[in-house]
Amino acid sequence: MIIYGSKMYGVKNVVKGTGACPHCGVYGKHKSYDGRKWGHLYFIPLIPSGGPVRVMKECAKCSMASHLPKDQVAKLYADIEKHMQSCILAASEGVHQYSDDQGNDTFTGPFLIDAIDLMFTAGYRKEIPELIHLLDSDVSRYEHGIAIGAYQEIQGDADGALAGYQSANSAAPEEALPYMLLADFNARAGRSEEQLAMLDKAIELESENPQLLLAKIDPLERLGRYQDILVVMEQAEQMIPGLSQDKQYKKQRKKIEKKAAKAMR
Ligand SMILES: [Zn+2]
Missing domain, CATH: 1.25.40 (Serine Threonine Protein Phosphatase 5, Tetratricopeptide repeat)
Structure with missing residues (x-):
């Protein structure tokens, strides 16, 4: 079996940090370092693919990172x-x-x-x-x-x-x-x-x-305060034009409405 792929080599100036990942949203550990991407065969670096980069905030959870050319x-x-x-x-x-x-x-x-x-x-x-x-x-x-x-x-x-x-x-x-x-x-x-x-x-x-206002939805949902969420959503809809027509938002609103009705019973 031939293993061919690409990987970061020559990793240095590593700093480890903590924060929210812009890709997966998970709050956790990340790593930043200088490196260079090389194609590899059986994990032996072969061809440099692209110049040296600074890899920033490589997420421990999803492995996504931002790459900035070193220069x-x-x-x-x-x-x-x-x-x-x-x-x-x-x-x-x-x-x-x-x-x-x-x-x-x-x-x-x-x-x-x-x-x-x-x-x-x-x-x-x-x-x-x-x-x-x-x-x-x-x-x-x-x-x-x-x-x-x-x-x-x-x-x-x-x-x-x-x-x-x-x-x-x-x-x-x-x-x-x-x-x-x-x-x-x-x-x-x-x-x-x-x-x-x-x-x-x-x-x-x-x-x-x-x-x-929208940031209040999560904690209100955790507290089971669905009626209050609907009030918040009403206010947000008046402030953001088009929000009430947004597909994902509409779906979320429907879900909350159902839960609110169920809680009333
Ligand atoms: Zn992530």
Whole structure:
């Protein structure tokens, strides 16, 4: 039997992290590394197929990952660094929003979460504590908490992450993001009531965001509160044009309606 296939060889600069997989949605361990795909015969590397790449967030569950050509990794980091300067400047002035070089409104919290995720998986892990140190002042306590939370979370330290997000929350209780992050934490811990309470806080602050409403469906379903789901769906349908015509959504709605009727009996 001849075994021919392709596999990553020359694997180095491995970092192991924790987070949600963008492909299968499972929250778990992932791995990022430099490598090169080679065709192989009996597991002897034969032909390089494609150049060297950075494999990012290879999921332990589904094995899917993002591949970035090695020569683009440094460019990606340079972009993050440039952006980060504006973010740090805004934070040092006590504002959580700034315009990027294209004039787009950007929020410090979501940017820091994405940037730390990318720095970690792209191989710039050592730069993250320096960044956190730069944010360590009373005026930027919100950004500091978010950055600590994101860094601890990707390292798999749930308690450390929680402490970071809670500190961001007390520094800026008017920001919805920490409530959303805390809602995710409670969801993973199976605390549906607490998850709902956090989502409601976020909705109070961002009433225009229908995604927050839809996020309530899961915990409400776990609690068997089908009538409440229908109320949430009604509100979401008014906010998202076309939602009530969406095939998958209609199917979900029908399922909930059935369960609600059954619970009434
Ligand atoms: Zn996955």
